[in-house]
Amino acid sequence: xxxxxxxxxxxxxxxxxxxxxxxxxxxxxPWRGFVxxxxxxxxxxxxESVKYYTGTHSPISECRKQTGRFNGMGTP
Numbered sequence: 001x002x003x004x005x006x007x008x009x010x011x012x013x014x015x016x017x018x019x020x021x022x023x024x025x026x027x028x029x030p031w032r033g034f035v036x037x038x039x040x041x042x043x044x045x046x047x048e049s050v051k052y053y054t055g056t057h058s059p060i061s062e063c064r065k066q067t068g069r070f071n072g073m074g075t076p
Contacts, residue, residue, distance in 0.1 A: 005050045006050045010046075013049075017040075020037070
């Protein structure tokens with residue numbers, strides 16, 4: 001289950017980054033599109049997100065709903 005969630009979450013955040021990158025390129029800020037949400041690939045944030053991945057909504061909101069906090073980088 002964890003591997004399946006990891007692969008699905010990886011696909012989801014990569015697709016999101018690609019869409020953001022293309023839109024940033026259209027408005028002339030490709031570097032911003034490239035660096036957007038890079039922290040989502042960090043071990044800390046990715047691991048926490050995989051743990052709470054549901055496939056229907058943000059794993060960050062699911063974590064906060066269940067525990068009242070999120071341990072990802074840069075978030076309380």
